[in-house]
Amino acid sequence: MDESKRNVMKNKVINLIDELSEYGKTENDGVTRTLFSDIWMETQSFLESDLTKKGFTTMFDEVGNLYGTVRGTQDTDETIMIGSHIDTVVNGGKLDGQLGIVAGIVAIEELIEEFGLPKKNLEVVSMAEEEGSRFPFTFWGSKNIVGRVAEEEVKGLVDQDGVSFIEAMTDKGFGFRNNNSLARSDIKAYIELHIEQGGVLEKEEKSIGLVNGIVGQKRFLIEIDGEANHAGTTPMGYRKDSLHGASKMIDSIIELGKEFGDPLVVTIGRLDVTPNTSNVVPGKVIFSVDTRHTNNEIVNEFISKFSELIESISRDMDLNTKVNQYMDGYPVPMDEQLITHMEKICISKGMDYKIMHSGAGHDAQIFAPKVPTALIFVPSRKGISHSYLEFTNPDDYMSGVELLKELLYEIAY
Amino acid sequence: MDESKRNVMKNKVINLIDELSEYGKTENDGVTRTLFSDIWMETQSFLESDLTKKGFTTMFDEVGNLYGTVRGTQDTDETIMIGSHIDTVVNGGKLDGQLGIVAGIVAIEELIEEFGLPKKNLEVVSMAEEEGSRFPFTFWGSKNIVGRVAEEEVKGLVDQDGVSFIEAMTDKGFGFRNNNSLARSDIKAYIELHIEQGGVLEKEEKSIGLVNGIVGQKRFLIEIDGEANHAGTTPMGYRKDSLHGASKMIDSIIELGKEFGDPLVVTIGRLDVTPNTSNVVPGKVIFSVDTRHTNNEIVNEFISKFSELIESISRDMDLNTKVNQYMDGYPVPMDEQLITHMEKICISKGMDYKIMHSGAGHDAQIFAPKVPTALIFVPSRKGISHSYLEFTNPDDYMSGVELLKELLYEIAY
Numbered sequence: 001m002d003e004s005k006r007n008v009m010k011n012k013v014i015n016l017i018d019e020l021s022e023y024g025k026t027e028n029d030g031v032t033r034t035l036f037s038d039i040w041m042e043t044q045s046f047l048e049s050d051l052t053k054k055g056f057t058t059m060f061d062e063v064g065n066l067y068g069t070v071r072g073t074q075d076t077d078e079t080i081m082i083g084s085h086i087d088t089v090v091n092g093g094k095l096d097g098q099l100g101i102v103a104g105i106v107a108i109e110e111l112i113e114e115f116g117l118p119k120k121n122l123e124v125v126s127m128a129e130e131e132g133s134r135f136p137f138t139f140w141g142s143k144n145i146v147g148r149v150a151e152e153e154v155k156g157l158v159d160q161d162g163v164s165f166i167e168a169m170t171d172k173g174f175g176f177r178n179n180n181s182l183a184r185s186d187i188k189a190y191i192e193l194h195i196e197q198g199g200v201l202e203k204e205e206k207s208i209g210l211v212n213g214i215v216g217q218k219r220f221l222i223e224i225d226g227e228a229n230h231a232g233t234t235p236m237g238y239r240k241d242s243l244h245g246a247s248k249m250i251d252s253i254i255e256l257g258k259e260f261g262d263p264l265v266v267t268i269g270r271l272d273v274t275p276n277t278s279n280v281v282p283g284k285v286i287f288s289v290d291t292r293h294t295n296n297e298i299v300n301e302f303i304s305k306f307s308e309l310i311e312s313i314s315r316d317m318d319l320n321t322k323v324n325q326y327m328d329g330y331p332v333p334m335d336e337q338l339i340t341h342m343e344k345i346c347i348s349k350g351m352d353y354k355i356m357h358s359g360a361g362h363d364a365q366i367f368a369p370k371v372p373t374a375l376i377f378v379p380s381r382k383g384i385s386h387s388y389l390e391f392t393n394p395d396d397y398m399s400g401v402e403l404l405k406e407l408l409y410e411i412a413y
Numbered sequence: 414m415d416e417s418k419r420n421v422m423k424n425k426v427i428n429l430i431d432e433l434s435e436y437g438k439t440e441n442d443g444v445t446r447t448l449f450s451d452i453w454m455e456t457q458s459f460l461e462s463d464l465t466k467k468g469f470t471t472m473f474d475e476v477g478n479l480y481g482t483v484r485g486t487q488d489t490d491e492t493i494m495i496g497s498h499i500d501t502v503v504n505g506g507k508l509d510g511q512l513g514i515v516a517g518i519v520a521i522e523e524l525i526e527e528f529g530l531p532k533k534n535l536e537v538v539s540m541a542e543e544e545g546s547r548f549p550f551t552f553w554g555s556k557n558i559v560g561r562v563a564e565e566e567v568k569g570l571v572d573q574d575g576v577s578f579i580e581a582m583t584d585k586g587f588g589f590r591n592n593n594s595l596a597r598s599d600i601k602a603y604i605e606l607h608i609e610q611g612g613v614l615e616k617e618e619k620s621i622g623l624v625n626g627i628v629g630q631k632r633f634l635i636e637i638d639g640e641a642n643h644a645g646t647t648p649m650g651y652r653k654d655s656l657h658g659a660s661k662m663i664d665s666i667i668e669l670g671k672e673f674g675d676p677l678v679v680t681i682g683r684l685d686v687t688p689n690t691s692n693v694v695p696g697k698v699i700f701s702v703d704t705r706h707t708n709n710e711i712v713n714e715f716i717s718k719f720s721e722l723i724e725s726i727s728r729d730m731d732l733n734t735k736v737n738q739y740m741d742g743y744p745v746p747m748d749e750q751l752i753t754h755m756e757k758i759c760i761s762k763g764m765d766y767k768i769m770h771s772g773a774g775h776d777a778q779i780f781a782p783k784v785p786t787a788l789i790f791v792p793s794r795k796g797i798s799h800s801y802l803e804f805t806n807p808d809d810y811m812s813g814v815e816l817l818k819e820l821l822y823e824i825a826y
Contacts, residue, residue, distance in 0.1 A: 198646025215645060219691060231680035231703045232628060232772030233611025234796060236671050243681055247663040254657050258649050267644035268656055269691045271684065278632060278682045278701035288691035290644045359645030383647060 009110055010398050016102045020047070021094040030388025033088045034134035034159075036064065036168040043086055047101070047126050054109055056124065063144040064128035064174045070108055072412070074119040079186040080412050081371075082107070082404070083125030084194060085141055085363060089133045093390025095195045099378075099397060101126045103193040107405040111413070118412040120188070130363055134159045134168075142366035144177055145184075151176050189338065189411065190367035193376045193400050195392055197360050199383030207399040208353035209377030210342050211334050214365040215263065215292035215357060218299060219327035222249065222310060225320040228275060228283030243273055243282035245319045252309045253289060260302050263357045266291040294331045294357045332365040335372035338407070342374065345406045351399050374407070376400050422523055423811050429515045433460070434507040443801025446501045447547035447572075449477065449581035456499055460514070460539050467522055469537065476557045477541035477587045483521060485825070487532035492599040493825050494784075495520070495817070496538030497607060498554055498776060502546045506803025508608045512791075512810060514539045516606040520818040524826070531825040533601070543776055547572045547581075555779035557590055558597075564589050602751065602824065603780035606789045606813050608805055610773050612796030620812040621766035622790030623755050624747050627778040628676065628705035628770060631712060632740035635662065635723060638733040641688060641696030656686055656695035658732045665722045666702060673715050676770045679704040707744045707770045745778040748785035751820070755787065758819045764812050787820070789813050 023043040024033035033040050044066050048058045056068030066086075072078070084100025104124040111118065127141025135157040143149045157165040169175060201209050226242030250268050257266035267290045274284040289306070293299035307323055314321035339355065346353040356377070358364075364375040378400040381391040436456040437446035446453050457479050461471045469481030479499075485491070497513025517537040524531065540554025548570040556562045570578040582588060614622050639655030663681050670679035680703045687697040702719070706712035720736055727734035752768065759766040769790065771777075777788040791813040794804040 196646060198643055198648075199651060200646070200648065203651065217645070229796060230611055230773060230798065231682055232630070232678065232705050232774075233609060233613070233798075234678070234772070235611075235613065235675050236667075236678055237675075238612060238616065238796075241667070241680075243684060244663065244667050247660040247667075250657065250660040251664060254649075254654070254660075262648050262650075265645065265647070265649055267654075267692065267694055269644055269686075269693050269695060270689050271656060271686050272689075273682075273684050276683050276685075278703050279680065280682045281680055282682060290691050292645050359647070360643065361645075383642060385643065385646075 006398065009106060009401065010394055012106045012109070013102055013398065013401060014394060016050070016105065017094055017098065020098050020102070024088065026091055026388060028388045030091050031088045031094055032090050032092065033086070034090065035087050035129040035140065036172050036174070037134070040087060041172050044126060047086070051105065051124065054105065061144070062175055062177050063140065064169070064172065065141050065145060066126040068105070068124040070112065070118065070122045072120040072122070073117050076121060077186050078188045079121040079123050080408060081123045081125055081187050081190045082192070082408070083127060084192050085127040085130035087129045087131050087133065089131050089386045091388060092386055093388055095390055095392055095397070096197070096385055097130065099195060100193045103401045103404055107401055107408055110405055111409060115409065115413055120412040121186070122408060122412055127363060135165050137165070138361070139363060139366050142363035146366055146370045148366065187371050189335075189372045189374070190364065191374045191376070191404065191407065192362060192364045193378065193404055194362055195385060195390065196377040196380045197383070197385035198380065200356060201354065201377060201379035202381060202383065204354060206352045206354040207379065207396045208346060208351050208403060209356045210339050210346070210353055211358050211364070211375035211377055212339055212355055213294035213331055213333045213357045214362060214368075214375070215294050215359050216296055216299060216331035217290065217292050217327055217329040217361070218303060218325065220289040221324045221326060222287050222289060223322045223324070224285045224314070226283055227281070229281040231279040231281060234281060239281050240318055241281050242285040242319060245313055245317045245321070246271065246285040246287055248313045249310050250287065252313065253306045256306055256309065257291065257302065260298065263359070264291065264293045264299065264302060265359055266302070292359055294333070296331050332368045334364065334368060334375055338372055338374040341410060342376070342403060342407055345403055345410070349402065349406070351403065376403060419811065422519060422814065423807055425519045425522070426515055426811065426814060427807060429463070429518065430507055430511065433511050433515065437501065439504055439801060441801045443504050444501045444507055445503050445505065446499070447503065448500050448542040448553065449585050449587070450547070453500060454585050457539060460499070464518065464537065467518065474557070475588055475590045476553065477582070477585070478554050478558060479539040480536055481518070482534055482536040483525065483531065485533040485535070486530050489534060490599050491601045492534040492536050493821060494536045494538055494600050494603045495605070495821070496540060497605050498540040498543035500542045500544050500546065502544050502799045504801060505799055506801055508803055508805055508810070509610070509798055510543065512608060513606045516810070516814045516817055520814055520821055523818055524822060528822065528826055533825040534599070535821060535825055540776060548578050550578070551774070552776060552779050555776040559779055559783045561779065600784050602748070603777065603784050603786045604789070604817065604820065605775060605777045605787070606791065606817055607775055608798060608803065609790040609793045610796070610798035611793065613769060614767065614790060614792035615794060615796065617767060619765045619767040620792065620809045621759060621764050621816060622769045623752050623759070623766055624771045624777070624788035624790055625752055625768050626707035626744055626746045626770045627775060627781075627788070628707050628772050629709055629712060629744035630703065630705050630740055630742040630774070631716060631738065633702040634737045634739060635700050635702060636735045636737070637698045637727070639696055640694070642694040644692040644694060647694060652694050653731055654694050655698040655732060658726055658730045658734070659684065659698040659700055661726045662723050663700065665726065666719045669719055669722065670704065670715065673711065676772070677704065677706045677712065677715060678772055679715070705772055707746070709744050745781045747777065747781060747788055751785055751787040754823060755789070755816060755820055758816055758823070762815070762819070764816065789816060
């Protein structure tokens, strides 16, 4: 692609991101746009008219997802879907989610300008929700597209102002799907471009991450009961110190996680001490364990090993410890053929890429078990996300858009 | 002492404790009686009239301490003072403090009944305050008696309802001492009987603890700055995990403390994580260290060793750690001659005693640097104190009262 063409495309992307970012703009130039809010509805409506203006055929589905389609000239029962989510966390950035929608729109525009209409349908999707930031439910958009939502799952949910999920949804004219299954058999691939939300690409000076799998997340709460005692009058030998036990467990779990090696990660992010007073031996400690891996067997092996460690430390220290698992997500591999395609493009275009996993969840993991799915990462400065400080150098994300455009050309033309 | 005499004395102690415990009685049969409250004033007034009835000469000093004196027949410039504090923590028990006052009153009553008036003056003191439970200031009673309070120390203090220390004090007719120094040269010994507030005597099945020293308390806050990161997208090798660092430090500090051995104790009682969310690598941790010993040199050696450990762990893990000391109390030895006296009595009476240190603070530590001081412990069931569950078997505390009586006979008759 020559330099002037590249600049035109870059400006299109930057302009559309800027236009979208006016919807829900916060004081410090971030974005707050939660599911079924007024500003969320205005954003989807703006996108609908923008897509129409650009020649896409638009449609809302029953649950709030917006589609913009360019019909193919040949395989009209085959659709390549490109997109991401339009919602944000509270005080989020300008790239998480909407960059994937903008990338799809601009890539398709450019393809048509350069090569005319595609053989297969190209369809951009602006999905209603992924973050779970208004209601305690995630992937509302993609789960509906693949038919993985039961009405019961959201029926009791309310936001922090007491508005129910259903009330918020019907207020904007949406509802449940009539037939909650993957009605569409035309989707032949789903492709998502997203910021990494981690610091790996930046640290390794790569513009592109080709995601080979999204980790499965497993979460636990470890509850340790010891004995609260006076810090002065209880000799060391008479103590049942739950925080001392927790310290040994935390160190052992993390060191064991390091031994397992990448891509396993394990995080103890939350720890609460009772009574949490400097002159009382801690009677009770609760801490969380979050562990993720792209291989379910390996992460389960890790879990069974750290559970043994917890049990043995607890026994040695005469503590009473419970291990409660409250999340059991499975790893999801991305489509190998699409990765091979993308890798070839990166090599031929001289792009600095890295084949990597995703440690965070994305809509792509909902599509992947149903249709061939690709997830393209672009770098996040300092790994920061879910913050107005979220930033990617436009030259980097334009490498991602260029890769997306080339991939679409290869599979849809 | 024959059985019936012992029972009369026991009933006197039980009755006076019960009478006193009506003042500030809580729903669950505990006691709340904080400095300069109405109920505190009523308690001191009740005690004043009780002491008068029993033949003591009573007096309040300027700051709120109540004294009941029996003049000696011979050495009238020499006074043996016996007592403890009349205030309690919020929802405290019936023994912490007032048992030492009641023990003094009953022991003196019995001595006079049996042997007539003493040679030296015997004086019971019901000290205004020791707990620091209304205002953030401790040992108001004993510090005033030995002249260790500067007006400035309490001038700015307010309770949680916004009432100032001075307002509360003057409201009950008290004020600062005219001459804030140890005006009285007549006090030749101070003797305090107190519940152990720990579980050592119970575990070792002893009725009496002869305290040889009160620990010095040193307190620290350790502040660790790492880097808050996404739990999924940050590989283990890229983390600066402040809670992992804290875990290693806590385990090392406690294990080192155990190596130092009794009577050293070290407690990490408080730990706060920021942001304290299961899916974020902890950016910041603050934890407390409380360490106590009867030997100042040894505890300082321990502190310098654990500070080195903290520094080395912090450096290895690329964390930024600050160690701030906010309390530096010195150990206080009790009078050796008095201990020898008491030990002989215990042996001759066949009492199960243990020479031990105190891990908690007591009025005795304020007196000890100025006058020969003895501290007698009686067991605390399960080591529980500062709770309505506080309990000592009357047969155990009566051993303490009997020891006190014998000691007073030896030194004042």
